Amino acid sequence: MSEVVRLQLIGLSxxxxxxxxxxxxxxxxxxxxxxxxxxLGLFTLVAxxxxxxxxxxxxxxxxxxxxxxxxxxxxxxxxxxxxxxxQCALCHTIGPSESARCPDLKGIxxxxxxxxxxxxxxxPQAYIYLDYRHxxxxxxxxxxxxxxxKNPIGLSRNEILSVIAFLxxxxxxxxxxTVAELEAPGQAPAAPVKAAQSGPVAVAEAH
Amino acid sequence: MRDQxxxxxxxxxxxxxxxxxxxxxxxxxxxxxxxALVFGADAAPAAATEYRDVPYVGSRNIxxxxxxxxLLLAGFVLGVPxxxxxxxxxxxxxxxxxxxKLAKEFTKLLTSAYATTALFGGILLFLLISFYPKLMNYLTxxxxxxxxxxxxxxxxxxxxxxxxxxxxxxxQDGGKKTFHIFLGFMLNFFAFFIMIVPNxxxxxxxxxxxxxxxxxxxxxxxxxxxxTWWPVxxxxxxxxxxxxxxICGAYAGIRYLSAKNxxxxxxxxxMGYVGNFIGVFGLLAxxxxxxxxxxxxxxxxxxxxxxxxxxxxxxxxxxxxxxxGVLFLGSNYYFWLGITYRIPGSEMKYRKPMLAMLxxxxxxxxxxxxxxxxxxxxxxxxxxxxxxxxLLGVFGVMSAKMTVANLMILVTFMSFIMYWRAGxxxxxxxxxxxxxxxxxxxASAAIAVIILGVWGYFVxxxxxxxxxxxxxxxxxxxxxxxxxxxxxxxxxxxxxxxEMVWGKMPPRAGYSLVLNAVMVVLLxxxxxxxxxxxxVHWHVYGVVRDTSPxxxxxxxxxxxxxxxxxxxxxxxxxxxIFWVATMGDKAKAPSGASKGELPxxxxxxxxxxxxLDEPKAGKx
Numbered sequence: 066m067s068e069v070v071r072l073q074l075i076g077l078s079x080x081x082x083x084x085x086x087x088x089x090x091x092x093x094x095x096x097x098x099x100x101x102x103x104x105l106g107l108f109t110l111v112a113x114x115x116x117x118x119x120x121x122x123x124x125x126x127x128x129x130x131x132x133x134x135x136x137x138x139x140x141x142x143x144x145x146x147x148x149x150x151x152q153c154a155l156c157h158t159i160g161p162s163e164s165a166r167c168p169d170l171k172g173i174x175x176x177x178x179x180x181x182x183x184x185x186x187x188x189p190q191a192y193i194y195l196d197y198r199h200x201x202x203x204x205x206x207x208x209x210x211x212x213x214x215k216n217p218i219g220l221s222r223n224e225i226l227s228v229i230a231f232l233x234x235x236x237x238x239x240x241x242x243t244v245a246e247l248e249a250p251g252q253a254p255a256a257p258v259k260a261a262q263s264g265p266v267a268v269a270e271a272h
Numbered sequence: 273m274r275d276q277x278x279x280x281x282x283x284x285x286x287x288x289x290x291x292x293x294x295x296x297x298x299x300x301x302x303x304x305x306x307x308a309l310v311f312g313a314d315a316a317p318a319a320a321t322e323y324r325d326v327p328y329v330g331s332r333n334i335x336x337x338x339x340x341x342x343l344l345l346a347g348f349v350l351g352v353p354x355x356x357x358x359x360x361x362x363x364x365x366x367x368x369x370x371x372x373k374l375a376k377e378f379t380k381l382l383t384s385a386y387a388t389t390a391l392f393g394g395i396l397l398f399l400l401i402s403f404y405p406k407l408m409n410y411l412t413x414x415x416x417x418x419x420x421x422x423x424x425x426x427x428x429x430x431x432x433x434x435x436x437x438x439x440x441x442x443x444q445d446g447g448k449k450t451f452h453i454f455l456g457f458m459l460n461f462f463a464f465f466i467m468i469v470p471n472x473x474x475x476x477x478x479x480x481x482x483x484x485x486x487x488x489x490x491x492x493x494x495x496x497x498x499x500t501w502w503p504v505x506x507x508x509x510x511x512x513x514x515x516x517x518x519i520c521g522a523y524a525g526i527r528y529l530s531a532k533n534x535x536x537x538x539x540x541x542x543m544g545y546v547g548n549f550i551g552v553f554g555l556l557a558x559x560x561x562x563x564x565x566x567x568x569x570x571x572x573x574x575x576x577x578x579x580x581x582x583x584x585x586x587x588x589x590x591x592x593x594x595x596x597g598v599l600f601l602g603s604n605y606y607f608w609l610g611i612t613y614r615i616p617g618s619e620m621k622y623r624k625p626m627l628a629m630l631x632x633x634x635x636x637x638x639x640x641x642x643x644x645x646x647x648x649x650x651x652x653x654x655x656x657x658x659x660x661x662x663l664l665g666v667f668g669v670m671s672a673k674m675t676v677a678n679l680m681i682l683v684t685f686m687s688f689i690m691y692w693r694a695g696x697x698x699x700x701x702x703x704x705x706x707x708x709x710x711x712x713x714x715a716s717a718a719i720a721v722i723i724l725g726v727w728g729y730f731v732x733x734x735x736x737x738x739x740x741x742x743x744x745x746x747x748x749x750x751x752x753x754x755x756x757x758x759x760x761x762x763x764x765x766x767x768x769x770x771e772m773v774w775g776k777m778p779p780r781a782g783y784s785l786v787l788n789a790v791m792v793v794l795l796x797x798x799x800x801x802x803x804x805x806x807x808v809h810w811h812v813y814g815v816v817r818d819t820s821p822x823x824x825x826x827x828x829x830x831x832x833x834x835x836x837x838x839x840x841x842x843x844x845x846x847x848x849i850f851w852v853a854t855m856g857d858k859a860k861a862p863s864g865a866s867k868g869e870l871p872x873x874x875x876x877x878x879x880x881x882x883x884l885d886e887p888k889a890g891k892x
Contacts, residue, residue, distance in 0.1 A: 072833050079836075093530035094847075100783055101843055104790050105836035111594065112832030115587040120579075120825035122809035122818075155578045211574060216814035218575070 073113050080106035123150035133247065136230055136240035143231030146224050151213065153228070159235065167210070174229075174236030182229050186213040186220075223247050322406040323820040331403040332822040333834070338399055340797055340838040341845065342392035344515075347508070347796065348846065349385045350463045351516025352378050355550055357456040364453055374543060378520065379437050381853045386433060388849060390426075407811045414483065415473055417492040422469045429462040467512070468505045472496035475504050477812045478803065479572045499572040503565035510561050511796065514554035518789040521547030521606075523850055525785030528777070537775035544777075544785050545610065549688075551788060552603045556685060556752065559596075559677050560745050567737065569806070576813065580806045581670075587828055588802050590641050593673075595798065597637035599791040600680050604633065606784050607687045613776045615695040622690060629683050636676035636683070642667040666729075671736055675725025678744045682718055685752055689759055695770035698762050706762050710755050717751045720744075793842055797835035801825075 079102050086099025133139060147153045156167035177185070184191055189210035213220050220228070230242045325331045356375040363371035401408050412419070436455045443452035472495065479500045483491050524543035531537040570577035579585060608626045612619045666672065689710075700706070721744050728736040805825035807813045817823075825831075 069829055072829055075833070094526065097526050097529070097783075097786055100786060101790055101840065104787060105794075105840055108591075108595075108794060109829070109832045109836045112591055113829035115590065115828055117827035117829050118584040118587075119827045120584045120805060120808055122823045152575055155575065217573075217808075217810060 069113055069117060073110060076106045076109040076113065078106075079103075080110070133244055136242055136244065137234070139227045139230040139242060139244065139247075140234040140240060141231075143224075143227035143229070144235075146220065146228050147231055150218070151220055151224070151228055152218055170232065170235075172236045174233035175238045176236075179229050179233070179241050182232060183225065185210065186225055186228070188212075322404075324403050324405075325821070330822065331399075332820075335396070335399050335403060336834060337838055337841070338392060338396045340800060340835075341842055342389065342396050343800060344793060344796060344838070344842045345385065345389040345392055345845065346467070347512045347515045348519060349382060349389050350467050350509075351512035351514070351519070352382060352385065353456070353459050353463055354513050355516035355520060356382075357453075357460055358550070359546070360456055361453060364449060370539075370542070374546065376440055379440065381849055382433060383437060384852050385846075385849050386430070388845065404811070407816060410812070410816055411473060411476075414476070414495050415492050417489050418469050418472065418496060422466070425462055425466050425469065429459070429466055432459045432462060464509065467508060468501070471504050471508065472498070472501050474803075475500045478576070478807055479569070480812050480815050500565065500568050503561070503568045507558070507561040507565050510554050510558050511792075514551050514558060515792050515796070517547050517550030517552075517554060518785075518792045519547070519846060521551055521785040522789035523547070525782035529779055529782040531775075534775055541614075541774045541777050541781075544606075544781070548603060548606050548785060548788065551792070552607075552684060552688060555599065555603065556681050559681065560749070563674070563741065563745065570737075573813070576806050579808060580802060584825070585802055585805055586643065588798065588805075590643050591828065591832070592795065592798055592802075593637070593640040595791050595795045597633070597640060597680075599788055599795070600684055601630075601633055601637070602784050602788040602791065604629065604684055604687045606781060606788070607691045609777055609781045609784070611691055611694050613778065613781070614772050614774065615770050616773060617770055618694045622694065625690060629687060632683050633680060636680045639667045639672050639676045640680075642672070669729070671725050671728030671740070674728075674741045674744055675721055678721045678748045679718065681748055682714070682721070682751065685748075685755075686714065689755060692759060693763065695768060695772060696763055696766040697769045698766045700762060700765045703762060706758055710758055713751055713754055717747050720747050790839060790843070793839045794835060797838050798832075801831050801835065805831075 083099040083101075083103035083106060086102070087096055090096055090099065133142070153170075157170045159169070160171050161169050173182070181192075189212060211218060213225060214222070226242045226246060230240045233240045233242070323331070326334060356378040359371045359375035359378070363369060363375065432455060436452070436459050439452060439455070443449055443455075476495045476498050479498045481494060481498045483494055486494075521544050524540045524547055528537060528540035528544055531540055566577065566581070569580065581589060608622075611622050611626070698707070724740045724744050724747075728740045731740065808825065809818050809823040810816065811818050
């Protein structure tokens with residue numbers, strides 16, 4: 066029996082008890098308790114009827130250098146990061162959507178160079194890219210791109226390179242990121258990520 | 273409440289023999305074994321311990337229940353003094369003694385409620401130190417100067433409370449009463465600071481800021497002034513007023529249901545009205561404060577805002593809409609019952625407007641409860657052209673939700689105005705013009721809110737958030753600030769055509785008051801879960817990561833079961849506090865207000881007491 070079913074049974078029992086109290090008990094305070102039980106039981110049942118999503122801590126994508134043989138392997142890992150730890154899909158869509166909070170990333174790997182993508186992820190305020198596909202004034206989005214290499218998202222350099230590989234692959238472009246660029250565990254960064262202007266959270270951590 | 277006193281006493285009496293001793297020993301043993309459970313869970317050296325757990329139950333569940341109960345009780349003990357003080361001021365200004373009696377009746381609760389709250393606070397502190405030593409060490413390092421401030425505030429608050437409560441009867445005349453009112457103000461003043469100091473600890477966990485090198489005081493001050501501190505302070509302050517009002521209403525509702533005579537029915541019917549009025553009064557302002565808080569969260573951190581509104585917590589806001597919708601419906605229903613039963617002959621006159629308002633509220637609720645993003649499979653999402661339904665998606669966006677929230681506030685305000693004016697005949701020469709102006713203001717405001725809402729679909733979100741939504745809020749506030757004094761002026765010279773009859777409400781009115789209180793408590797538990805879950809797997813967002821086995825937020829169903837449990841515990845605790853506080857009264861003769869004390873009109877707080885037509889006796 067799953068947890069949801071178990072809780073639903075408890076909720077139904079509570080509502081049932083409440084109904085029985087209202088039907089057969091005359092003492093006012095007990096009747097009020099029965100009424101409250103019905104309300105609380107119904108609330109629980111409604112909450113159990115909506116999609117049940119727990120928020121799990123992000124799974125750390127392990128870079129087992131032995132298993133990453135090709136750029137396609139990197140893109141596969143990058144895709145997982147895009148939809149999980151990287152939280153990219155919270156704001157970005159792949160394909161047009163009027164309600165998207167941030168620019169559509171369809172074809173972004175073909176439109177922008179890998180260096181520009183890297184900079185956009187690690188120094189998002191260095192160059193503000195305006196979306197000119199819309200008629201009239203450039204579309205403004207309510208969201209501000211966070212520093213992906215800083216907390217709370219905090220992707221490693223390997224993870225960022227994998228996301229870029231995914232964006233290029235998803236855009237039908239040849240993947241320009243190579244496996245050789247990945248850092249082995251404990252290895253000093255090949256091309257250190259330039260320290261971006263620290264956000265409040267990042268600075269707070271430093272102290 | 274009177275009834276349950278009997279069976280609890282019977283239970284206590286029945287367990288007074290050997291069984292009672294045994295029961296007491298078992299309870300004492302259970303309590304004493306709690307620390308052993310806690311410390312026995314992990315035998316590692318304290319310095320290296322980051323977390324401790326309790327088998328089977330789980331440390332997080334225990335902290336969840338205790339923290340929630342502490343917060344709800346704290347809301348209660350901070351809301352009740354505001355409620356009581358307001359009633360005392362009304363009594364002082366209008367000379368209506370029943371308000372003073374009501375204020376005293378609720379202040380009496382404070383001593384026992386205060387002790388219970390402090391008890392749960394102490395338990396929570398021990399649990400936090402035991403279960404989360406690393407986190408508590410980190411927070412103590414930053415906030416210890418404010419811990420000292422908090423202790424001092426407690427001392428002065430306690431002293432003020434003793435003076436306020438024990439000096440009630442001694443400070444009833446002339447200058448002494450003024451001093452007593454001042455004491456009540458100071459009680460609330462200190463209570464406000466008691467609320468905002470721990471708010472800084474909790475909000476820092478959600479929105480930490482740069483902590484520059486400097487003195488301990490400077491670091492604590494910098495951490496305290498984090499981006500969500502003031503929005504949470506204001507939101508909680510208003511929410512506490514709402515909680516205090518609705519709890520008063522629920523208490524009155526239960527006493528009304530179990531009333532033994534006409535005097536009691538009259539008194540508790542009136543008390544229920546006052547509680548509901550104060551609850552609604554705060555409720556109308558609460559969404560604005562909530563909107564400000566969400567705005568600050570978005571501005572602080574986009575991810576956190578999206579986690580709340582568009583991520584895994586998005587369905588929580590559908591539940592929130594349901595609870596707020598039921599609360600609005602319950603409050604309006606109580607007003608409508610009042611019109612129907614307290615003002616004879618009004619039922620037919622107001623039936624159509626009430627029906628129209630009910631339909632409007634239900635439609636608004638339907639829109640508010642429409643989810644923004646549907647949880648769909650890839651196939652379903654492809655067919656819909658995204659995660660947004662082609663038709664329902666139109667209602668699921670913030671522009672629609674802000675619009676209906678404002679419209680529901682307007683409808684509730686209209687309900688209140690309707691109730692206020694029922695049974696009165698305006699006699700002022702300018703009455704017709706004033707009524708036409710009020711009608712025009714209401715209609716224009718509703719149209720303006722809808723136009724801004726629809727327009728909001730066609731402008732960039734940043735413009736909608738910064739200008740359109742804010743304008744909607746200002747329009748609704750403007751309506752309240754113009755129509756309330758205008759109605760008060762209009763009714764000052766009005767004559768009463770139908771006498772208000774207290775004590776005639778049907779039993780369902782009492783249950784609706786209980787329902788409203790339960791909704792408010794559930795809302796508080798729900799939003800507590802939201803605030804905590806928005807930090808996802810961080811104790812302090814982006815700074816101190818949760819590495820415990822509980823570094824996840826449970827799904828809504830599980831969380832809702834705990835919320836329901838907490839709400840039930842809280843209701844029982846409050847019932848116990850009321851029972852203990854009124855135990856002494858039961859020994860005396862029934863002291864319900866005599867018929868003569870109850871003027872046949874609305875309370876002056878609502879501005880329409882027929883007592884206004886009469887000379888005010890005993891006015892200072």
